[in-house]
Amino acid sequence: MLNYTNLKHRPTDKELVCEFYVEPNRVTMEKACEQVAAESSIGTWTTISTMNPRAAEKLRPTVFSIKGNTVKIAYPQDLFEAGNMPEILSSIAGNIFGMKTVKNLRLNDIIFPKQIVKSFKGPRFGKEGVRKLTKVKERPFCGTIVKPKVGLNPAEHAKVAYEAWAGGLDVVKDDENLSSMTFNKFETRIAKTLDARDKAQTETGEKKIYMPNITAETMKMLDRADYVKSLGGEYIMVDILTCGWAGLQTVRDANLNMFIHAHRAGHAAFTRNPKHGISMKTIGRVARVIGVDQLHIGTAVGKMEGSAEDVISSQKGLEEDMFGIKPVLSVASGGLHPGHTPDLVKILGKDIVAQYGGGCHGHPEGTRAGATAIRQSIEAATKGISLKEYAKSKRELALALKKWG
């Protein structure tokens, strides 16, 4: 059998580095690490006659760090096809999760080498692109998701969106399970909602963003993106995990010159267990390399699980230097209401989109007042004034705090 462990090895700039959480199953830690390295690269469970010294020498990965259950493996970049994210993940996030020799295994982070990063397009606009489009400089962006998730017709949808923009929000997005329904056809909804956006822009003098969900089979996504663009939309939204990496990459590679908003529906099936699966930070890395401009990373407050530490770690992965590719704008969404805003901004800073669904439309006076309350909470947090203080002169915020405190 080959030997993959060398704790003196230091990764080179031609290696991809994975950080795993490894919990062995009735074998030693060393043995489990060896098998993870083998199965994710060139090895298998038994000695084989077809292995050759060239492959073994040039392509074998190195387990170079084992600290407790945290294991780092460096993979020569030639193990991977440049520009092919599904192939890369089939190696380092493939069969290994099902090996009997590990009880639990989690891919916690990937550091991609320059050659692989540069073989993808990366974000077209990223965080700074959104600032430039909107001319909003000094505060977090605020937005909503049209609710109910599905059920409104296009006219009702557009009206809710208009109220949200008119009330003070920057962003309106479709929900993740809204695409083209019998009662709400994609084309009609997009046309009416972009009209509503234009109206709100004229009335408020502010740039307003609509993020239509184009999630579908790949060719249909491209058609839908073209349609949005033809009506003056700058954004498309993709459920990146239920669509998958091949489809996302195709959408990015089509060079639509549109912002890609990435929704992570389904992630918690494999990100939630801290000992098994794939971390959200890793998903963010992959999405950034392929080239989304914005990504949902959680809230650390609200209806969804996810610790502040995890969310901050994901955000770091979206923003830190990666061979010059653009930082991705973090989106916080899931059970937020205006009362959460100060904590949210404290945790994630100003470079976020804060999305409030029920926390907008559930306002006692409806969507427009809910939007106003949210914007007020954003202003308060930006100015460093407590919500309680700020609400003294802001009726909408006061009502929101009264309902959700």
Place this chain on the structure above:
Amino acid sequence: MLNYTNLKHRPTDKELVCEFYVEPNRVTMEKACEQVAAESSIGTWTTISTMNPRAAEKLRPTVFSIKGNTVKIAYPQDLFEAGNMPEILSSIAGNIFGMKTVKNLRLNDIIFPKQIVKSFKGPRFGKEGVRKLTKVKERPFCGTIVKPKVGLNPAEHAKVAYEAWAGGLDVVKDDENLSSMTFNKFETRIAKTLDARDKAQTETGEKKIYMPNITAETMKMLDRADYVKSLGGEYIMVDILTCGWAGLQTVRDANLNMFIHAHRAGHAAFTRNPKHGISMKTIGRVARVIGVDQLHIGTAVGKMEGSAEDVISSQKGLEEDMFGIKPVLSVASGGLHPGHTPDLVKILGKDIVAQYGGGCHGHPEGTRAGATAIRQSIEAATKGISLKEYAKSKRELALALKKWG
């Protein structure tokens, strides 16, 4: 708040039914079920002003069965876009996995209604198509994966494939992380390996199958499929989970008239935990509806985890009646050697492809003898003769049993 529970409800033929494992987190079971139903359809975490009675009445799902932790929910089919698998999964396998009100949540099965099944293409060939192509009627198919997983050049790859076919195997497949590498370009490999296939077919008088891995960004997959077809290949292989559903659907919808072999690399990140994530059976249902012809479902023996019960359940989902769409051929792969064959056939029957990687190339006399030993084990299992008995007159099988017995 809406109420979603009605234990007297019986699902209609216009509803999609999900079976979940639900473990509440500091709420009652009933409350957890209500929230799963809401978040996967039209609801959110608070009362909202924009909900309307029409949406609530026509679209709300029904929790109709709660037995222990097993919960069934019926969703009106109008909640979903026909022909759009990513959208369907963003609803019923989306945000719900991350809700704080569940400690664990697993999607164990989906029963699709006729209208949704018929909105997809389904398998072009399926199980019977493979029998027809090969004219193999009475026994399991046997195959190998070229090993090492990556590292050989195209000529070496083709030679290993030739030896495997010549030794007696029906099927040779690329490994899941082999696509187009610097040292093994896709086009060269496919050309050389299909030549080797032709040679083996001529020499043995048997139909031989090569499954080239086209896994990549969607457009590249379509190009690669066209290339394979242009050289006389009948099969393509896709890593369906790392490519994702949008890309897979695009490949199927392209009407290539080629067999689609589906590899499940990465599944165990979310299928392994029996309490959280998505079951392999569910993945199989989804892949079948979209239209793969063959799918890896595990072995119940060998190097990968997965109980016999789980594997049998996945196979059932691939084969049972589903509004007349074709059954999918089950593929067993992962740490198999000839000694496993009788148990494998006992568990899964004859309608399988049994794939041996290390269990072929690891044979003491090399790939060809390994292939012969496998074929001998298949013959023995088909005839109901014990391996020990059969090996008395079969040298290759005897050597294999001696190594791995």
